[in-house]
Amino acid sequence: MTQSTQESINLLNFSREKLIAFFAERGEKVFRANQVIKWLHQHCVEDIAQMTNLSKALRQELADNCVIAAPEIVHEQASNDGTYKWLLRLHDGNCIETVFIPEGTRGTLCVSSQVGCALDCTFCSTARQGFSRNLTVAEIIGQLWVAKRSLQPDPKANRVISNVVMMGMGEPMLNFENVIDAMQLMLDDNAYGLSKRRVTLSTSGVVPAINRLADRLQVALALSLHAPNDALRDQLVPLNKKYPIKMVLSACQNYLDKLESVREKITIEYVLLAGVNDSDEQAHELGNLLKDFPCKINLIPFNPFPSTRYQTSSNNRSHRFQAILIDKGCVTTRRKTRGEDIDAACGQLAGKFKDRSRREIHFSRLETKV
Numbered sequence: 364m365t366q367s368t369q370e371s372i373n374l375l376n377f378s379r380e381k382l383i384a385f386f387a388e389r390g391e392k393v394f395r396a397n398q399v400i401k402w403l404h405q406h407c408v409e410d411i412a413q414m415t416n417l418s419k420a421l422r423q424e425l426a427d428n429c430v431i432a433a434p435e436i437v438h439e440q441a442s443n444d445g446t447y448k449w450l451l452r453l454h455d456g457n458c459i460e461t462v463f464i465p466e467g468t469r470g471t472l473c474v475s476s477q478v479g480c481a482l483d484c485t486f487c488s489t490a491r492q493g494f495s496r497n498l499t500v501a502e503i504i505g506q507l508w509v510a511k512r513s514l515q516p517d518p519k520a521n522r523v524i525s526n527v528v529m530m531g532m533g534e535p536m537l538n539f540e541n542v543i544d545a546m547q548l549m550l551d552d553n554a555y556g557l558s559k560r561r562v563t564l565s566t567s568g569v570v571p572a573i574n575r576l577a578d579r580l581q582v583a584l585a586l587s588l589h590a591p592n593d594a595l596r597d598q599l600v601p602l603n604k605k606y607p608i609k610m611v612l613s614a615c616q617n618y619l620d621k622l623e624s625v626r627e628k629i630t631i632e633y634v635l636l637a638g639v640n641d642s643d644e645q646a647h648e649l650g651n652l653l654k655d656f657p658c659k660i661n662l663i664p665f666n667p668f669p670s671t672r673y674q675t676s677s678n679n680r681s682h683r684f685q686a687i688l689i690d691k692g693c694v695t696t697r698r699k700t701r702g703e704d705i706d707a708a709c710g711q712l713a714g715k716f717k718d719r720s721r722r723e724i725h726f727s728r729l730e731t732k733v
């Protein structure tokens with residue numbers, strides 16, 4: 364797989380509109396863009412010479428000026444439960460993780476949007492490495508490209524990417540334009556053709572971006588809430604000091620109001636932290652906050668990582684927390700922990716080791732567990 368060079372144009376960086384404009388500049392019609400998008404994202408070719416319905420002259424011109432440069436797989440791990448995790452190296456040596464989680468006939472890919480994260484949520488391992496940079500469109504959509512190519516060889520295994528969640532490393536709303544371009548390709552029938560209900564953008568609550576979202580893209584929206592009141596959320600999700608709960612919920616409601624389908628709901632993500640946000644009182648407070656809000660609540664078990672001060676809530680506690688919310692009339696599910704043997708849950712994506720050499724040491728240790 365070729366890595367991008369500064370001189371070459373990376374075809375994976377193009378949204379559909381930008382590819383149409385690129386070909387228009389060369390006197391080519393719109394259908395060329397559709398043909399190339401199909402080769403890139405449906406067939407996942409890595410060589411322009413494979414685009415056999417383009418003229419030889421056009422293939423040569425593209426080959427002279429362009430590359431197909433996706434992130435490079437450094438390590439692949441497979442869990443006993445079918446979960447896959449890939450460590451992907453970017454052209455500048457930074458690494459990101461992408462996780463595939465199968466569930467029956469469905470499969471969800473958890474995709475990163477940034478290298479590291481600036482938001483510093485106190486329970487998050489990614490926050491520990493700070494923020495390096497935004498991912499390009501090619502690096503975001505490239506995670507699907509790489510995962511699809513990796514999962515395809517064994518059709519009997521029924522490993523299909525039917526859902527994508529932007530819940531990996533980073534805050535997607537702070538890399539707005541690139542995330543929008545990549546997500547449009549996820550929905551594009553000439554590319555990945557996913558249903559907009561099966562593509563989820565998860566945010567910690569960047570209100571100005573939520574306000575802009577509906578005009579650009581209509582997908583499922585998840586809010587990482589994690590606390591029933593501002594005092595606690597200020598501690599867990601520092602962004603809350605800028606955009607407190609009421610302001611964020613109001614932006615989410617406005618987003619729903621703009622959607623074409625009236626049946627949509629916001630997914631509220633709530634990581635249960637023992638003794639911090641999982642008491643009966645907090646369940647009541649959360650239920651009161653959300654009982655009239657169009658949402659479903661997803662309770663997530665905390666996955667501890669080295670040096671964290673938090674602990675996982677017990678099974679009894681999380682059952683009780685869920686029961687109180689259901690009593691209040693809130694649709695509430697509890698997420699199963701997946702890929703435990705490879706440390707693959709989204710709260711544990713990368714972030715543990717900032718520099719490349721140490722990260723590789725970490726991964727080679729993990730590989731011995733699989």
Ligand code: SF4
Nearest residue numbers: 480483484487490533
């Ligand atoms: S939870 Fe998400 S937004 Fe918060 S620090 Fe981690 S990656 Fe960033």
